[in-house]
Amino acid sequence: MHAQPNEMRKDYLLNRWVVIATKRKRRPTDFVKKAGKRNTDTCPLCPGNEHMTPPAVLVYLPSKGGVKKEKDLNGRRHKNWLIRCVPNLYPAFTPPQKGNKAKVEEGFIFKWAVGHHEVLIESPRHDEHPGVARVPQLIHVVNAYIDRMNEFCRKKYVKYVSIFRNHRLEAGASLSHAHTQIITTPSIPRTVKEELKASKEVWRKDRECAFCEILVREKESPRFIWENQDFLAFAPWAGVHPFEFWIFPKEHQCCLLELSKTQIKHLAEALRKCLGGLNFLLEDPPYNFGFHQATAEACDHFHWHLEIYPKLAIWAGFERSTGTFINVVSPEDAAENLRKAVAKE
Amino acid sequence: MHAQPNEMRKDYLLNRWVVIATKRKRRPTDFVKKAGKRNTDTCPLCPGNEHMTPPAVLVYLPSKGGVKKEKDLNGRRHKNWLIRCVPNLYPAFTPPQKGNKAKVEEGFIFKWAVGHHEVLIESPRHDEHPGVARVPQLIHVVNAYIDRMNEFCRKKYVKYVSIFRNHRLEAGASLSHAHTQIITTPSIPRTVKEELKASKEVWRKDRECAFCEILVREKESPRFIWENQDFLAFAPWAGVHPFEFWIFPKEHQCCLLELSKTQIKHLAEALRKCLGGLNFLLEDPPYNFGFHQATAEACDHFHWHLEIYPKLAIWAGFERSTGTFINVVSPEDAAENLRKAVAKE
Numbered sequence: 001m002h003a004q005p006n007e008m009r010k011d012y013l014l015n016r017w018v019v020i021a022t023k024r025k026r027r028p029t030d031f032v033k034k035a036g037k038r039n040t041d042t043c044p045l046c047p048g049n050e051h052m053t054p055p056a057v058l059v060y061l062p063s064k065g066g067v068k069k070e071k072d073l074n075g076r077r078h079k080n081w082l083i084r085c086v087p088n089l090y091p092a093f094t095p096p097q098k099g100n101k102a103k104v105e106e107g108f109i110f111k112w113a114v115g116h117h118e119v120l121i122e123s124p125r126h127d128e129h130p131g132v133a134r135v136p137q138l139i140h141v142v143n144a145y146i147d148r149m150n151e152f153c154r155k156k157y158v159k160y161v162s163i164f165r166n167h168r169l170e171a172g173a174s175l176s177h178a179h180t181q182i183i184t185t186p187s188i189p190r191t192v193k194e195e196l197k198a199s200k201e202v203w204r205k206d207r208e209c210a211f212c213e214i215l216v217r218e219k220e221s222p223r224f225i226w227e228n229q230d231f232l233a234f235a236p237w238a239g240v241h242p243f244e245f246w247i248f249p250k251e252h253q254c255c256l257l258e259l260s261k262t263q264i265k266h267l268a269e270a271l272r273k274c275l276g277g278l279n280f281l282l283e284d285p286p287y288n289f290g291f292h293q294a295t296a297e298a299c300d301h302f303h304w305h306l307e308i309y310p311k312l313a314i315w316a317g318f319e320r321s322t323g324t325f326i327n328v329v330s331p332e333d334a335a336e337n338l339r340k341a342v343a344k345e
Numbered sequence: 346m347h348a349q350p351n352e353m354r355k356d357y358l359l360n361r362w363v364v365i366a367t368k369r370k371r372r373p374t375d376f377v378k379k380a381g382k383r384n385t386d387t388c389p390l391c392p393g394n395e396h397m398t399p400p401a402v403l404v405y406l407p408s409k410g411g412v413k414k415e416k417d418l419n420g421r422r423h424k425n426w427l428i429r430c431v432p433n434l435y436p437a438f439t440p441p442q443k444g445n446k447a448k449v450e451e452g453f454i455f456k457w458a459v460g461h462h463e464v465l466i467e468s469p470r471h472d473e474h475p476g477v478a479r480v481p482q483l484i485h486v487v488n489a490y491i492d493r494m495n496e497f498c499r500k501k502y503v504k505y506v507s508i509f510r511n512h513r514l515e516a517g518a519s520l521s522h523a524h525t526q527i528i529t530t531p532s533i534p535r536t537v538k539e540e541l542k543a544s545k546e547v548w549r550k551d552r553e554c555a556f557c558e559i560l561v562r563e564k565e566s567p568r569f570i571w572e573n574q575d576f577l578a579f580a581p582w583a584g585v586h587p588f589e590f591w592i593f594p595k596e597h598q599c600c601l602l603e604l605s606k607t608q609i610k611h612l613a614e615a616l617r618k619c620l621g622g623l624n625f626l627l628e629d630p631p632y633n634f635g636f637h638q639a640t641a642e643a644c645d646h647f648h649w650h651l652e653i654y655p656k657l658a659i660w661a662g663f664e665r666s667t668g669t670f671i672n673v674v675s676p677e678d679a680a681e682n683l684r685k686a687v688a689k690e
Binding site (some may be wrong): 012014023028031107134145160165170192197214217237238240309312314321322326330333 | 355356357358359360362364365366367371373376377380433437440444453454460490505507510511516517518526528530534535536537539540543544547555556559562581582583584585587588593613626627628633634636637646652654655657659660661662663666667669670671672673674675676678682
């Protein structure tokens, strides 16, 4: 851990922030393309290699009639875990420390990247990704998300908890062991802020949750993919990634903390079914997913959901310079194919 | 050409648009990863293969004391060209046609993707990319950008002209022959619209161009990279890509149409020097670039510029779901390395 956090800088004009994450010092030669080289050394996330990561902030251990929740203490690492959550070795966000200097203002806008950056190891089994996982294991995963959120939501400097997953090297996963990342940020990120603002406007006008209305309509649309008692999956009307889909709780909830025990089970099932279908349809493609959530004060108008972005296309000069996207698969085609694939899971 | 344009759809809540570009029908199997497979057939953009593209809308031919500007007519293709601009075979945007049906509104917001999508072949030489090109050839390239802009700016349905470049497969270039793409859109794209809005606010308050002020400061900052009489290159304060840099005209101009003959020469030199430096520093890395421009009515407060995005990192779950970025190279480090590399060009 370094005493000084990274900088976050705001663009000159856009309301866009970047973390300048230079803790892992990189030289230009580090970026020169090495033909498909990949780290094939020992997996630091596999059982037996616990010493290769920082001490766990949370471990689930098997226990009679359930799990026992612990953390690694005094440099000792728990073994025989079901779930393990550790600080990221190269964190983009770091906790505030006494003695953090105020930075001399250079005239452009910045703040410190204060927060947390963790790796949640989803299973002791290297390849137990959600699309192929046992549902009971996925229930542990969702419970661990909730445990970490509960911990973070008590901290004043945490304004948002981003829970996301990078699957396969092409989608940015530097480790192939099944894992989720959790980042907390010192402000609400741009995309979520925009959703909050727009949904608040709808609520002010109609006293209705914009997302609840979307669910009613997409359930009956050609973009419908799958549902169980508590969750609905569909390809969004204006999805920017080929085969993009979203998973929503049917009940109006602003964040994961509101999930009941049954709903947690049904969310685990939704992950298994929908990511299993994606896996089957496109032969285990790279993908990212990210939860969108709100805090209590936005509970009237915001509705948490999970967005899944298969990584099948490249955002090129047009997308990167204009913020407008080109998707070569219509959401209706995506949904039709995913619907059939999920049904086979 | 198809009679019906693609659809553009707006996200449920975000002010984000996507073109659903399904003209080139894709099946799920088209997305299953084929190990590094690349089209190694004849290059359709090389001299001799003009019949493999649609007829050119603009060709530059060598002529005594300059160039002669022509277009392909009656199915005949000009040979011996210096520059050639052709419609994209798989256009995302297509011109309006008589008989375009009004679409039945599904309740969510959309419009037709009306416009143009062209490929500007920058040289008869397959590998004459700007980082290694002859400056006189780059002057032709810039002149051709201006010619196409002049043509498009007369059309009522054209609200924006996006000129961008994808370099190498990893940055989205499906053809390796040196080329730029030009897309016209029926509205001003999100990123440019945001820049326009923010710079207008600055102008209203201070009667000053926000960009002119940025130039004054970045010229003296550790982010400075290179300048000539008319252009300045620097790594932006909050760049989101490792080694990102921007090129600005020193004179306050809202678009390329205002360039003088001398300035065109100096822009060609800026492209050659700066992209040559990038090429040298990172061994011909993939990159995208895109011009940001404004139309006449924004001329007071907007300042055109070129943004260059080396493609050295992957935007993963955090970036894609939050709109916040992590850059592992500080703009100051990027500038220092690029400054030295450009000096060697």
